[in-house]
Amino acid sequence: MAVSLRPLQRVLARWAVRGTAVLLVEVPGGWAARAAVERALVERGWRAASSPADADAVVVCGTPGESWGEVLERTWEQMPGPRARASVSAPSEVPGALEGLAASLLDDDAQRADAASRDLVPADVENGDDMHPAGLDLAGGEDDLRDGLEMDVLRVPLGPVLPDWPAGLVLRTVLSGDVVVRARVEVLAGAAARRDSADDARRGDDVARRLDAAAQVLRLAGADDVAARAVHLRDAALPAGLRSLSPRSAPSPSGLRSLLTSSRGAGAEEAHEVRGEAARLRGRVERSRVLAWALREADVATSSPTSGAESDAAQASAPGDLRDVGLDARRRTRDDVRTLLLGLLDPDARDDDPGRRTRAALEALPERLVGVDVVTARLLVAALDLRTDALGDDDLAAFAPRDDEDEDGDEADGGDAHAHHHGHAHG
Amino acid sequence: MTGAEATSGWAGLLAVLVLGGVGVTGAFAVHRLTAVAPRGLTAWPWLSGWHPSEHALSRYHARWYPVTVVFLAFDVEMLFMYPWVLVVADVGLSAVVEMFVFLGVLLLGVLWAHREGAFSWQ
Amino acid sequence: MSLAFSEMSSVVLETPLPDLSVLRGVAVTALGVVAVVTGALVFKVDSMARATYLLAASFVAVGAAVVALHLDYVGVVVVLMMLMEMAVMGVFMVMLMGMNPALMPMSMVHSKRRALVAAGASFVVLAVGILLVDWPQRSSVPPEGPAGSTEGGATTYSLGDALMGDHMLVMMVVSPVMLATIVAGVVLAQAQGRYARLGDDLRGTTQGGRR
Amino acid sequence: MTLEVVLVVAAALFSVGLYGALSQQVVVMVMMGLELMLNGVVLAAAGFWWFTAPEPSLQVLLVVVLAAMTVEMAMGFAVALLLHRTSGADMTDMAAELKQ
Amino acid sequence: MGDVVQVAVPWVLLAAVLLGVAALGVTALDGALAARAAGRSASVGAQHPLVETARLLRQRRRTTVAADTLLRHVAVGGFVVAPLLMVAVVPLGEWVLADASVGVVWFNAVDVLVWVLVWLAGWGPNAAWSLTGGYRFLAQAMAYELPLMFALTAPAVAAGSLRVGDVAAAQPGLPHVVWMPVAFVVYCTGVLAFSVRGPLSPAGGAAISGGVLAELSGVDRLLVLAGRAGLLVAGAAFAVPLFLGGGSGPLLPGWLWVLVKTALLAAALVVVRRRLPDVRPERFLALGWTVLLPAALLQLLVVSVVVVVRS
Structure with a gap:
């Protein structure tokens, strides 16, 4: 049965790669690389992903320091299906990197092997008990600073892996509902x-x-x-x-094409x-x-x-x-x-x-x-x-x-x- | 329309529900065939790359709760509005006056609630 | 399972004893059982969101049953109103639980056994009463709407006509009640009204005059 | 398919609601029990309408019951919010300040 | 125009196919406009729905730790069923799937069902961004729902019936949109809002990184994206019998007119949607209650006075 599906899956792969969603991770110092990658995405007809679940590929723009290891690894683990990653530190490397992504995503067998090798549940999920289901504790309550209702607050870190966000900034916010109660900058x-x-x-x-x-x-x-x-x-x-x-830059709106x-x-x-x-x-x-x-x-x-x-x-x-x-x-x-x-x-x-x-x-x-x-x-x-x-x-x-x-x-x-x-x- | 031939309106809706169910299960079945791996993955929720420090499901502070009270009260108006629609032409002006007195009273309540700041986030 | 909704009402006229077509009968019983089962599950399930939406399912089942009993408008409006209320109730259920709602087993019951006995007793009494009393036969006939309106349209028309005619008092009473609900609801729910910013003496001068 | 069957089903719904209202401590869950009881009443009234009195006045009663359910829910939320804000109480027996 | 004929059940498949094609068309138009704005050729953009379907069919499904998978499945499946339930009461020329005597109230019930679906899609994955998206949609819904209800009632008052076939037939010469412009605008605002995308819908906004879509991948994401495109098309389709005179029109047969009008209105909604920035719920709440609601009520007053005078 699987054999007969192979041609269909290969056709699907070719169509899928034409609309790849790329998650851009910008490291301080990698602005030029990100701008170049964004332009290359527009030319290839790809788009920027909004979250790892939406992403087929992740591109790290700039050279990350050692503090980035945990974040990049977890983002890579959170990407679901056919996935590829690349890192770009200068605009000149961009075309090559995207070609590499396309080739890796098109390689259906490698993607299926990678998918088969991944464990279905993240390793660090304990079974926990009622107070800590799955090893996570429950959100704590706090008196609200605006209308006095004691409601749970969520600790939501914003960045560094976040679209449309300054490079490397981590804003550790505490949200009550969707209003920021406290924030800390890193x-x-x-x-x-x-x-x-x-x-x-x-x-x-x-x-x-x-x-x-x-x-x-x-x-x-x-x-x-x-x-x-x-x-x-x-x-x-x-x-x-x-x-x-690469010289093959796509035409842009008439006003700026000559430019x-x-x-x-x-x-x-x-x-x-x-x-x-x-x-x-x-x-x-x-x-x-x-x-x-x-x-x-x-x-x-x-x-x-x-x-x-x-x-x-x-x-x-x-x-x-x-x-x-x-x-x-x-x-x-x-x-x-x-x-x-x-x-x-x-x-x-x-x-x-x-x-x-x-x-x-x-x-x-x-x-x-x-x-x-x-x-x-x-x-x-x-x-x-x-x-x-x-x-x-x-x-x-x-x-x-x-x-x-x-x-x-x-x-x-x-x-x-x-x-x-x-x-x-x-x- | 004799009873037999006119299959009732609600059979159509039931057929839509059944078709919807079949469509959704069909989509899941096709996906099992075409996806890189048939079984789904479990992952930590995405918090910009950090490990979540607590469960997201919590007493979420919906800051628009006064609006719900105003909404539920105004919604009762709809209960009376729909049957009124059928009889307006026949009953005439008195029906219009009666309904819009009802609406005017409720609109008064809405404007008062707006002055109280019920429509901005607490 | 076609519910013969636009049945010829003349068929009903001759036979004084109202017969619900077999299909509608099956529908009402099935939907009733679904409503009871989902209603019972509401108090057994441990997640607040699931409890709320099981109740919503129970209401939708009752709404459908009411439609099967030839009351088109009231049935659909039960579904409409109850879906809205359950969406809002879902938010409040989660907010107003003492501790974190979703994942905690909800054993917040007291005197469970006594409640069970009381509920069981009430059911038995009601059921016996229902079976023993011989209910009156139909005294009147489903209303005839304006020419050309379907059977469901006629029923809704009669409701509208009653509301505008001899039952106008209902409308007259409900509108002040609704205004009272809005005022009371907003006053109780809100932390502070619009006078809070003027300070206790309502002149707004006591607080550093940042006018 | 007679009136009795509809009424028995409605009675069952009513008693499930009664069980919920009596057994639950949390204010909001008691409200859900009340809603279920009123749900049973709606079903019973619809049965009565078809089998014994298909007049509009019974439909008006049904609409009024629906309005009552909505008002009960709106006021229930407002009171529950007040309780939660003033004393963080969400259990029915915590809200007993009015008693001596 | 003759009375609307109730068609047999198998025609539901045709309705589903038409809705699917229209949803693909709407997404293609949106992709083309996005491509042209970004400087790429519009034809490449127009293939976006097919490319995205292929990508999502190939992408693996994903769920989150300690998620409420039952509620999430109900939400994902419901997104596809809701537009079908809306389209079922819309007459295509003289054929309709469900000739309900209270079709307008039924449409209203289904678009409240969308509330439930979006909140469940937000609550299911046990993730902060999805939860925020679900709650912000409910806040938005509190603002658009009542004006939408009154906008639905206005054509029903003019036709003196809640049956969609009657409302369509009650516009012999003059479509309702001509003398009910405010109701039409409020109705279109409602359609933009419950189609879970674009300016009036924070559930999927970019600022909360996709909101309810943040944790969905593979076929779940495909069904939700298809469902929300279907909702836009179903909203446009329901406006045809209510405001645009149903199947009536010169030359073309009734059913073709309904399809043409639906396509035009859906395209117009997509173009308008691309022009407007996202409106945050706390800004829209005050607007909904103090501007849209009184406007819809005034429109209703005008319509009912005209109906009383006319009869």
Whole structure:
């Protein structure tokens, strides 16, 4: 019976590989490689996967440090069926890597052998008992900081293996429902090669990096067509050195076709055209009222539900009641995502020291995200355009991942939840 | 329409249910033949590459619970709305007035709930 | 199993004794048994989500049985309302359980035996009562709707007509009750209303005047 | 297929609901028991409608029972939330402050 | 137009085939638009549904540790059955699968069934992202459901009947959409919302990395993706008898008109869906209750007054 299916399965494999979903894992210092892989995916008709369950292949962009081992291994274990992996540290390696992925996915027999060799249940699943089914304990309850209902909280780490997410950033959030209650920032460093990529960052691809961040925000906000335009602008704005893809680059929308296929590097005239296109895209985003309304923040329940900010009087609620924290956090993010997005699309914005800006943003992040729901948090993190590859060694030490997976990871950040917020409550 | 020939409407729906079931089991059967491995894999849930520290199934804090109360109350309105649809043309204006008084009262409740902030996340 | 729903109502007219076509009879009993079984399982199963959706299955079975008893509109509206309520109840079941719901065996019962005896006794009493009493025969005839409407349409039409006509009081009573439900529900469910931000003396000046 | 069969099935549904309402401690589970009992009432009323009194007034009763089920559920949730917020109680016997 | 004839049971297969083809067409159109926006040729994008089906048929099934597999199976299977149940009451010209006297209420019951399916698909895998997707969909549903119900009632009032065949027949010259534009817009918002994708549906949003789809692979993912495309098509198909005059139209026979109108409306919904960004439930909640609901009620008032005056 199986023999007669072989031709059918081979045809299926050929059709399947034409729409492969690739999970991109960006390591600090691998931005150029990721941008190149994204462009190659578009050319081949492949797409970026949203989760390991959706992925056929995983591509690690940049050279990961040793702290990445556990994360990459577990992602590889979580990928279900025909799977392939590759790692790319420079744009020039991209075509070869994708060819390798395609060949490995097409090899039906090897994939079936790999599938047969995998154990059906992960090794570290104990049978556990009622209080710890399958070796995992149950979510603990916590008084909510906004409406006082004691509900379970979930510890959900965001990143590093997450689409549209800054490279290497790990945000250990504690979610009550889908609102962030506490957050702690860690950064997984890339390997030693980080030093020279920082020079690239400063030299010329600043506009491209900001357009890429804008594209991420737009993708997370669901405006896929505008995001695709931003990605095109990013590829056009790439300095020549980072754009050495195989000559067979696919045609792009008419406006930029001449730009992309021209062999000249990022000449002045070409850069000027990119600025013009970016300004036009910025205008389009600014004018879109639906996007503005969607990105705006809703008011917290207890303030009067008028949309204006002026009516949010002081919170006279009981001390330690953290509604004002949630309210303040929400008001701060109200127009932040949109203003940041417009800032990213502004062609002549200057960003002199991305490292210092990123460090300041990372330090302010946990406090800023308290009381904000997880989707807004992801939009905000993408809009901040955090350049983890520009962080110095001392910065990375400050955000080194903590090994002790203790109960409440952020003891060091000033006591447990309440104390943490008391110190913070509004004077 | 004599009883015999007019197979009732509900037989059609029952046939759809049966066809749906057959379709789904058929899809699973085809998949067992075409997938790289017939038996499914069990994996840890995906948390950006980290091991989950607790079960996701928990007392999830749905922050929109006041809306459910308003929704259930307003939904009773639908109970009376559907039969009203059939008789509006025959009963005339009094039916319209009666139903829209009912709706107006409920809309009053909705606007009050909105002022109370029931429609934003607690 | 075709439920002869658009049966000629004239057939019913001559025979005073209402006969439910054999197929509908089988459907009602089968669906009734399904409803009882899923209802019983609700209190035996250990996951909250499964308990809720077993109850939903029980309601859908009763809704279908009501449709089989020629009450088209009421049957489908039972399915509609109960699916909505069970979706909401699923959320509340999970939220309002003392401890983590999904995986804990739910042995939160007290006096199980006494409840069983009481339920059994009530069933026996009811069943005996049902079998002994000779129920009155049909006194009137299913309503005749406007020309051309199907049998189900006629029944629903009569319901609508009653609601708008001699049973208008029902509508008049239900609307304030619903308003009261909205107000009471929101007041009880919400942590704080819109006056919380003005402070205890409702002038909003006591709290650092961040107006 | 007579009225008695429908009524016996409805009675069975009613007693299962009664068992649930009496045996369960958790507020929400008691509500599920009540819902099942009302479910039995709906089935019995539908049986009565067809077999003895196919008049619209019985249908109006059915619709009112449905409305009552919805109101009972909405108010049950609101009270259960209040109980949960004030004293974290979700057991029926915990909510006994009104008693001396 | 004559009364709607109840067809025998085997015709259900034709309905399923038509729904499947339409779902493939909708996904192909979406793939083509996405490809054109990304700069690739639209024809490559149009093969997306076939390529994705081949990929998912080849991909291995996957479940998560301590998942509630029974509920997940019910959800995955239900996603395929729900659109079929919706299409069963839609008359194709003069033939209909289920000539229910309360077809409009039945459609409403099935689109509430979609709530149950999405929440179960979120609860089943015991994973944080799926759970968040399921709960955010319910929050969204609280906003779109009531306006959708009142939008469904408006054409029924005009026709004076809840039977879909009657509503289709009650638009001799003037389709309902002409004098019920608000109800039509609110109805289309509802269809966009319960088709579990696009602007009004957080259950599958990119920001929660796929939401209820985050843990599904292989045939489970294929059935859910096919089901949600089917829901969009079924929503468009149900708008035809209610708002667009059913099978009536010049030249073409009735059943062909129904297919053409359904295809056009489904294509329009896909194009609109691609233009709008994702709307977060807490933003849509206030809009649904304070804008969509009063608008739908006003439309209903206008329609019922017209009906009373006309009769």
